[in-house]
Amino acid sequence: MIKVIVNGCLGKMGKVLTKSIFDDEAFELVAGVSREINETTSYNAYSNILDINEKADVIIDFSNPTTLKDMLTYSKKTKTPLVIATTGYTNEELNMISEHSKEVPVFHSSNMSLGVNLMLKLVEISAKALSNFDIEIIEKHHNRKVDAPSGTALMLANEIQAVLDNEFNFGRHGKNAKRKENEIGIHAVRGGTIVGDHSVIFAGKDEIVELNHTALSKEIFAQGSLQAAKFIVNKENGYYNMKDIVSL
Numbered sequence: 001m002i003k004v005i006v007n008g009c010l011g012k013m014g015k016v017l018t019k020s021i022f023d024d025e026a027f028e029l030v031a032g033v034s035r036e037i038n039e040t041t042s043y044n045a046y047s048n049i050l051d052i053n054e055k056a057d058v059i060i061d062f063s064n065p066t067t068l069k070d071m072l073t074y075s076k077k078t079k080t081p082l083v084i085a086t087t088g089y090t091n092e093e094l095n096m097i098s099e100h101s102k103e104v105p106v107f108h109s110s111n112m113s114l115g116v117n118l119m120l121k122l123v124e125i126s127a128k129a130l131s132n133f134d135i136e137i138i139e140k141h142h143n144r145k146v147d148a149p150s151g152t153a154l155m156l157a158n159e160i161q162a163v164l165d166n167e168f169n170f171g172r173h174g175k176n177a178k179r180k181e182n183e184i185g186i187h188a189v190r191g192g193t194i195v196g197d198h199s200v201i202f203a204g205k206d207e208i209v210e211l212n213h214t215a216l217s218k219e220i221f222a223q224g225s226l227q228a229a230k231f232i233v234n235k236e237n238g239y240y241n242m243k244d245i246v247s248l
Ligand SMILES: NC(=O)C1=CN([C@@H]2O[C@H](COP(=O)(O)OP(=O)(O)OC[C@H]3O[C@@H](n4cnc5c(N)ncnc54)[C@H](OP(=O)(O)O)[C@@H]3O)[C@@H](O)[C@H]2O)C=CC1
Pocket: 007, 008, 009, 010, 011, 012, 013, 014, 033, 034, 035, 036, 037, 061, 062, 063, 064, 066, 067, 084, 085, 086, 087, 088, 109, 110, 111, 112, 113, 151, 221
C-alpha cells in the first residue's frame, strides 16, 4: 500500500483526490495539508506540512505556489518523493523544484490527464509541419481559477517554442495590436464550472488545423496523479513528467 500525504487536501482538487485515495486499496491517505483546517476530516489534517508526524511514501500536491518552500523543506528532511500538480509558479520557483529533484525524486506536470500529454506530442508534430501558420492558444477554466494563463497552456506554448522559437503574446488589446508574424497568442477565458479546455489553433492561408482537449471531470487529474505516485515511489532522484509514463 502506498502511503500518501495530500498537500491542498481541502481544495477542489484535494477533495476529489482524497476520495479517489479512499476508493483505491493500493493507496492509504496518512495526512492532508490545507491552509485552514475549517472542517472535520476522517484523516489527520494539518495547516502546515512541517507539523506532520506521519511518514509517507509520496506527497501529492494540488495547492498553491505559496506552499512550495515548506513542502520542499519537508520533502528534503524526510526524503519523501513529490508529485507536483500545482500551477502558477515563477521561474525562480520552477528552478527550486528542478534543484530539489537532485536530492529527491520529483514528478512535475501542469496537467495530469492522459489526453493533454498526447496533445503535447501532436502539437510538436504540427508545429514542425505547419511552421509558417499562425499559432494561437485558447484555454478555458472555471471562475475560481487563480492563475492565468493555465499551466497547461504554458506547457503547450513551451512545446511549440522549442520547435519554432516564437515569442509569447499574452492577450491582445489596444489600437496597435496587430499580430506579429512570429508570435504565439495565449488567451485565457474564465467562467462557471468549466473543468479545463485547451485549444491550439494553427491558422494558414485558407485552412485551419485545431487541436483540442476538453476535461469533463477533475477525476482524470486525480487518477493521473495517482498513476504518477505509483511511478515515482521507487525511482532514483531526478525530474520526471508525463512523458516518462505515457508511451507514444
Ligand atoms: N496538474 C494538474 O493536472 C492540475 C493542476 N491543478 C492545479 O492545482 C492547484 C489547486 O487547484 P484547486 O484545487 O482547483 O484550487 P483550490 O483553490 O480549490 O485549492 C487550493 C488548495 O491550496 C491551499 N492553499 C494554501 N495556500 C494557499 C493560498 N495562498 N492561496 C490559495 N490556496 C492556498 C488551499 O487551502 P484552503 O482550502 O485552506 O484555502 C487549498 O487546500 C492549482 O494550482 C491548479 O491549477 C488543478 C487541476 C489539475
